[in-house]
Amino acid sequence: MTSDLPSHSSAIEEKLERQHRSHASLNxxxxxxxxxxxxxxxxxxxxxxxxxxxxxxxxxxxxxxxxxxxxxxxxxxxxxxxxxxxxxxxGRSDWGDQWQSGGSPEPPTLVFKREDLQRIWKWEIASGHYPSRRSLPSKLGLTEPIVNPATPPQLVAIKPSRYRSPGAEIVTEGRGIGPKRVYLDIQSLPPNVAYPPRPVPGSVADLDHVMKHCDFGTGKYVRDCLEMLRLGGGLDNGERIRRGHSLDSKYIYVEQNATTPVTEPAIDQEQAPLYRRPLPGQKGKPDPNEGLIKKKGALWEPSIILPQPLVHRPAQSLPEACDPENPRVFHMFWTGPFTDKPYLALMSFLYTQNTGIHLKEWPADSRVCRPQFWLWINPGPAASVPNPNAVRDMFEKLKLSPWASPFLHPRFKNVIHFKLWNTTEQLDNIHEIKDEWRELQDSLFNSGGHIISVKKKVVASTSVSSANGTTTATTTVDDDDLLNRAGSKSSSSYDRLSVILSDMARFVLCHRFGGIYLDADTILLRDWEELWGWKGAFAYRWSRLENYNTAVLRMNKGSALGSFLFRTALKNGLDFHPMTVSRYTADAHLEGLLLRLPDALFDAAWLNTENYQRDRPPQPYFTEFGDFFDTPQQNSAAPHALGFHGFFRGSYSYHFHNFWWKPFDPSRNFPDLGPRFKAGEDLARAALRREKLQALAAAARSVTTTGPPKPIPSVLVDEEEEELVSDKRDLDWSTVMKRTFEGYVRGERPNMYGEWIEW
Known part of the structure; x- marks a missing residue:
């Protein structure tokens, strides 16, 4: 047996060889x-x-x-x-970003004056949308502290007068007047330790604490973040390991119900504190917008008009379980045929969220706010206009789709809703832009400044001659053309227009209805109760870059932040690409109002796929997003052995980044939900069988060089035998996740919290 390693008969021989190598290096x-x-x-x-x-x-x-x-x-x-x-x-990321951008900074996007930025901050804080102790930007130029009803009182260090600079003092700290917080130690109690407990109704995640333990910008590891999230959320369910050091994992709290609700006086829009700090050596009146860089060629926006701020109230003081100003709605946007991708997103929703389908009837006095899932269907290509019968046609197609029809079952009618997306109707209901957006309709598909024009559609015309000598002109539309695509069928035929439309749709839906938007390539991994309790807006970090990824987006209905974003986007070509939105908030010093959470919460594999933190990766270890669908052989024992429990435990969701054309379960690419949904399963099985027959026929034609092609059998094998023969020996992660969710609906296993579905 030969070896590539060097071998030496003695230490002297090895030393002589090293000297020889050293001498050779000198030459x-x-x-x-x-x-x-x-x-x-x-x-x-x-x-x-x-x-x-x-x-x-x-x-x-x-x-x-x-x-x-x-x-x-x-x-x-x-x-x-x-x-x-x-x-x-x-400085790897900054240097790399400058190199990629050619060293030239992006042009400014700001169109709001400093006084308007101050009013936006004051409105959001007064409404309870900033439950954080993080400092406010000094560039705001605030001269008075802002009272914060969402944070408890705390001691504020005041500088002695001899250390204060002359002139108006810039204030960067708020003043908390909110209810006290009680941090929870959430654990499963014996004997019920097989499954984690549901979160406490009305609990809140302290995202300041999460940032402390999870922020990649401060050197925190995804693996350590997930441990903190897992322990603090009680997801270890009786498997807690004693640690040699104390890990501060308590990040979930409840607000004590005050005897009288905290109210904040209305903001006087005319008396908002302005930037009055005098400049050294400056004569005359200082510029109130000094230090702000306005968009080139744009005019300042007129003074922003905002409604009265909302009243922040703890969940325990609400008359009902759900806060009408904070609706618990997950939004998702989908274009094209209904496939296994939105199917699995909805299945993960049923498996993880507190929908109440484990109860015969939802209790009228329940203190749990029941979440809903609104799936918005764009019926055709992104650039098309829906017909008058679009709603009826949409439900007819859903009934015929094996992937969608199960969710029309009456058991899910209170938690899953299909809604028709109409771009014109949606934009007309955003009052900030409803009178002006049509001026940009020819360039509506704007992504990062790259505009795809849909003004003209090119169709091919052909002439068909009939037997009687007449000629008929027909037009054909290429379904694979960029303007006519409805869904992504492969990596080469990517539905770019629908992706751009969804960039805008998420902000429209959250600003109009409130709630949380999820990309369709998202799987929920745990209950989001405490994230709903945190009333601020958030997205998450774009891996190593200090930019947003809006695959998860939380915004409040009709908020001042939303008004700012739509007016700013209108003046910048209605560009809602997440990189551009990052510029909007950075230029206006509003990043704190749209918190950029660590991607460990929603996208725990991203840093590893970009070659970061591979020295201490989380479980599972993905070096590319395709590993979710095609698990490498050396790690292929993990999915079946660990199952759902071992998949990024602690994360709230997983984002598998597109791969629309890859089936979750290639050998069983149909909804496997048991006898109740057998009709849809049979349709999907028949379609899968036809695809296999076509593949076999194509393979036979490719190998047959002479003579007629070999006959293809009409039936492959018996169904049960087919499952045994074609099933992959080592199941991939995507397959395990799909079959886990389906086992819950079939009644073969409980959900992740030990609850059995009640039909």
Whole structure:
């Protein structure tokens, strides 16, 4: 047996070989040089310099005198490049971003004055939409503290007068007057330790605490974040391991019900504190917008008009379980034929959220706010206009779809709703832009400044001659054309228009109805009760970049933040790409009002897929998003052995990033939900059988070079035998997730909280 490792008969032989290698390196093109590091006596910097040895025969004697200065120059050059490389590695993301953008900053997007930005902040805080102790941006120029009814009182350090700068003092801290918080130690209690407990109704996630333990920008690992989320949420359910150090995992709290609700006086729009800090040496009245960079060529927006702020009330003080100002609605947008992708998103909703389908009747006095899932269907291509019968046609197609028809069952009628998306109707109901958006309808599909025009549609015309000699002109539309695509069938035929439309749709839905938007390539992994309790707006981080990813987006209905975003987007071409939205909030110093949560909460594999944190990855370890559908062989034991319980435990959801064309369960690519839904299953089985027959026929034609093609059997094998033969030996993660959710609906297993569906 041969080995690639070196072998030596003695230590002397090994030493001689090392000396030989060292001597050979001196005769090579480079040679190592050690230089002292200033301030560090114990270490030296080892760099490689060009070796002058190969050039000895080419030199003349008069060049030997200049070898010393030449080596010094080369050493200085090497040090310069070393410093450059080190600087790049320490500031990797910023340096890389500047390189990718050509070093030129993005143009400003701001169209609101400082006084309007202050009013937006004051309205959101007064409405209880900023339950955070994080400091406010100094660029706001606030001269008075803002009272915050969503944070408890706390001591505020006041600088002595001798340390205060002259002129108006800039305030960056709020003043909490809200109810006290009681942090919960959530655990399963014996003997009920087989499943985690449901979250406490009305509980709230302290996202300041989450940022402390999970922020990638401060060097936190996804693995450690998931442990904190898992322990604090009680998801370890009796499997808690004693740790040698104390991990502060309590991030869920309830607000104590005050005897009298905290109210905040109405904001006087005319007396909002303005930026009055005088500039050194400046004469005359200071510029109230000094330091803000307005969009080039744009005018300042007129003073923003806002309604009276909402009244923040703890969940325990509400007369009903659900707060009408904070509806618990998950939104999702879908275009094209209904497939296994929205099917699995809805299945994960039923498996994880407190929908009450485990009860015969929903109790009238329940203190649990029952969540709903609104699936918005765009009936045709993104650029098309729905016909007058679109709603009826939509439900007819849903009834005939094996993937959609199960959710029309009466058992789900109170929690799952299908709704028709109409772009014109939706934009006409956003009062901030309803009178102006039509001016941009020819460039409505704007993504990051790249506009896809839909003004003209190109169709192919053909002439057909009949037997009587008449000629009929017909037009055909290419379904695979960019303007006519309805859904993504493969990586090469990507429905780009629907993706761009969904970028805008999520902001429209959240601003108009409130709630949380989810991309259709999202699977829910736990109850979101405490995230609903946190009333602020949020999205999550774009992996290593300090930008938003709005695959998860939470916004409040009719909020000041929403008004800002729509007016700003209107002045920037109605561009709602998440990178552009990041510029909107950064230019206006409103990033704190749209919290950028760590992607560990919703997208725990993203950093690993971009080659970050691979030294301590979470479970499972994905080096690319395709691993979810095609689990690498060396890790293929994990899905079946660990199951749903071992899939990014602690995360609220998982985002598998597109892959619309990859089936979750290739060998059983049909809804497997038991006798109640057998009709839909039979339709899907028949379609799958036809696809296999067509594939076999194509394979037979490809291998047959002479003679007629071989006959294809009309029936492959018996159904049960087919399942055994075609099923993959090591199941992938996507397959395990699908079959887990389906087992719950079939009544073969409870959901993740130990509740059995009640039919």
């Amino acid at each position: 090579g093109w480079t040679r190592p040089v050690s230089l002292p590091i200033p301030g560090v006596r114990s270490r030296r910097l080892r760099i490689l310099l060009p070796n002058a040895g190969p050039f000895n025969q080419l030199r003349v004697s008069r060049m030997r005198r200049k070898r010393g200065p030449l080596l010094v120059a080369l050493a200085c050059l090497a040090v310069f490049f070393t410093v450059l490389v080190v600087t790049k590695s320490f």
